[in-house]
Amino acid sequence: MSSDDQGQPRKRLSREQRRRQLLDVGWQLVREEGTEALSLGRLAEQAGVTKPVVYDHFETRSGLLAALYQDYDARQSHMLERALARCDATLASRAGVIAEAYVDCVMSEGREMPGVSAALAGSPELEAIKRGYEQPFLDKCRAALGGFAPSGAISAAGMRLLVGAADALSQAAAAGELEAGQAKEELRAAIVAMVERQ
Incomplete structure (x- = not known):
């Protein structure tokens, strides 16, 4: 189990919870920085996860945009x-x-x-x-x-x-x-x- 910045154990999210988190962070990125700034790497960075986690959910930038739609x-x-x-x-x-x-x-x-x-x-x-x-x-x-x-x-x-x-x-x-x-x-x-x- 991983831990957060304060050393507290971090709860693992289910696949559906992780997808919801990634979509919420994606909306936030689009709102704050525009669609041009939205990439799978940037989403991973902002969500605090590794790139493979984001790629597992969306595969491509178009897949992420389609999921937001x-x-x-x-x-x-x-x-x-x-x-x-x-x-x-x-x-x-x-x-x-x-x-x-x-x-x-x-x-x-x-x-x-x-x-x-x-x-x-x-x-x-x-x-x-x-x-x-x-x-x-x-x-x-x-x-x-x-x-x-x-x-x-x-x-x-x-x-x-x-x-x-x-x-x-x-x-x-x-x-x-x-x-x-x-x-x-x-x-x-x-x-x-x-x-x-x-």
Whole structure:
């Protein structure tokens, strides 16, 4: 068993705990130094582990960036599920919950996500991850909103409109161009309008 700087025994982390630690340190590095500074060696140094430990979890820099993207998407999906489970069964309430969950998630990691996405741009990992996470998100929104559409369903174009508006307004809030509350209200109104046109 290893020890810390004060000579106290250090508890061994499980594989999942170590991965969580590495992801948290990765987010911190991106936040403080930018995506360009993120390398597997730098992550190992900041996390206080050897390089083989980091390579065992992520293999490549793209693998690390992909894991950060997955981590972000999983949080976004979890926030949305929890919020939808607690909201009233009205269009305004569900649209508001989707808007709030999306903006809040982007605000929590939003300044870092554009850098992570840009660093992964064009990589097969990112495209696979985006496809893997986007459809379940769209399905959740479609299920939450479809019953309020005059046609009884939300079209693919309507869902694309929702995601485009959500991304644009959330990123504007994360960049300080809009207040978070304003972004949420504009997104809620856009979702309601989109559903009512279906």
